[in-house]
Amino acid sequence: MGLSVQSFITEHKRALTLIAVLLVVSPLFGIIGADIVGYHEPLDVAAEALGLNETGLWSGILPDYSVPGLPENWAGLSLGYIISGIVGVAIILALGLILREFVAKG
Amino acid sequence: MGDVHIPDGFLDPVTAALCYAIALAFTAVAIYKSKARLKPEVITLASLLAAAIFAAQMLNWPIPGGTSLHMVGGALAGILLGPWLGELVMVVVLLVQCLVFGDGGITALGANILNMGIIDVLMGYAFFKALARPGGTNRARMMLGAFLGGWLGITLAGVACGLEIGYSPAFPFGVAITVPVMGLWHLGLGVIEGIITALVVDYMARKLPSLVMSLELPAQEV
Numbered sequence: 626m627g628l629s630v631q632s633f634i635t636e637h638k639r640a641l642t643l644i645a646v647l648l649v650v651s652p653l654f655g656i657i658g659a660d661i662v663g664y665h666e667p668l669d670v671a672a673e674a675l676g677l678n679e680t681g682l683w684s685g686i687l688p689d690y691s692v693p694g695l696p697e698n699w700a701g702l703s704l705g706y707i708i709s710g711i712v713g714v715a716i717i718l719a720l721g722l723i724l725r726e727f728v729a730k731g
Numbered sequence: 732m733g734d735v736h737i738p739d740g741f742l743d744p745v746t747a748a749l750c751y752a753i754a755l756a757f758t759a760v761a762i763y764k765s766k767a768r769l770k771p772e773v774i775t776l777a778s779l780l781a782a783a784i785f786a787a788q789m790l791n792w793p794i795p796g797g798t799s800l801h802m803v804g805g806a807l808a809g810i811l812l813g814p815w816l817g818e819l820v821m822v823v824v825l826l827v828q829c830l831v832f833g834d835g836g837i838t839a840l841g842a843n844i845l846n847m848g849i850i851d852v853l854m855g856y857a858f859f860k861a862l863a864r865p866g867g868t869n870r871a872r873m874m875l876g877a878f879l880g881g882w883l884g885i886t887l888a889g890v891a892c893g894l895e896i897g898y899s900p901a902f903p904f905g906v907a908i909t910v911p912v913m914g915l916w917h918l919g920l921g922v923i924e925g926i927i928t929a930l931v932v933d934y935m936a937r938k939l940p941s942l943v944m945s946l947e948l949p950a951q952e953v
Contacts, residue, residue, distance in 0.1 A: 633775070640779045647786035654790050682739050685833030690789065710789050713827050714782045720823065721778020725771045 629722060648710035652703035687712060734791075734801060735846050735885075735892040735917075736828070739836030743899040750895065751841030757849050758822055761815040768816060776942060777812060781820045784808065785827065800920050805847045806855020806884035807928050810877055811935065813945045814856045821848035842895045846888040854884030855928065856945055863946055873936060873946075874929040881928025882921045889917030 634641060687693075692705035742750070784804035791801045804824075808817035825843050828834040835843045855877070862876030863869070893913030897906030936943050 637775070637779060640783065644779075644783050644786045647783070647790060651786070651789040651791075654792050658792070683830070683833060683837045685829075686831050688833045690832050690834070706789070709832060710786060713785050713789075713831060716827055716831065717782045717785055717823060718778055721774055721781070724769070724778075725774045728769050728774060729771050 629726070633718075633722065644714055648707055648714065651710055652706045656702045656706050657699055735803070735843070735888055735913075736835035737839035737842050737846075737892060737896065739838050741836070741896050741899060741902060742839055742842060743901060746895050746898050747838050747841060749841075750839075750845045754822075754841040754844035754849065757818060758844070761818045761822075764815040765819060773816070777816055777820050778823075780808060780811060781823045784820070785824045788824070788828070800923065802924060802927060803847050803851055803885055803888065805851025805888070806858075806877075806881040806924070807931055809852035809854075809856035809884075810859045810880060810928070810932055810945055811943055814853055816944075817852040817856065818848050821852060842892070846891045846895075850891050851884040851888045854887055855880035858883065859932070860945060865946060870933065870936075874933050877932035878925040878929040880925075882918075882925030885921040885924045886914060886918045889913040889921070 687705075687709045690706050690709035691702060692708050695701040695705045784802075784807070787802040787804060789801070805817070805821050808820045811817070812820060822844055825835060825840065825848060829837055829840050829843070858880035859873070859876040862879070863873040890910055890913060893910035894906055896902045897904065897909030902909070932943065936946070940946075
């Protein structure tokens, strides 16, 4: 597996670079821009206005792309947002690699 | 562009269950149809596309007044990979968003798959296939097909979202309000999704034409 991860990275540098760039700039919109304009998820706003219980049944391991324990300022939230992005991308690529190994072995 | 991730508590149980049934049935067929195509290099491409769509969705453009836009990418997945594999890519993205980040409710996962993974993917694929020619010789037709697929795919996903929440007794506005609001909103914002979809498809068709798979595959093999 170690070897295939390495070759995967070298073979797909362009795509992985694009993904990395998207993740690094994402807090500019998701956290910092959202803070400036007082953004909340549109359907969350609707839920609040209507008094719906939007606590949900499951809020996730990293709820709303935040890392529990990091400071609740823009720097901490931005860092948490990027870490969340890396975790999400890593899970998706790992699933792909596992399926690939599985298929390659027949 | 738009945000149609439905949280928990918005759908009534019947709507939620119906959406789950459609999503499960479509996904089962998609797995069956995609099995033969799952060569290692196709899996790699699909997982990279899923990761890129996930990352692109994190670019959440806030709009004053409490709303936002982000790329959805379902139409793009349908154009690049075809409807079945395209749907599976969106299912993986939506599952990770829901289970790991609580983005989109677990009870609404069926509806979110139906809107973003099925409707958006199918619309993108259908418009692209209707307009583009195999070999990608006519650039204008190909870009128009990708634009219309991206634009109208997200619009129809918005309409479907409006129908689903409009039918829910938990939501005090009926479909007479939710459908036009969601539909018109996404008809406007969807133009941006259409433009990005067209630009990405155009780039791929020129630089990596083998990756625009729906272009070359005959309909029965997609």
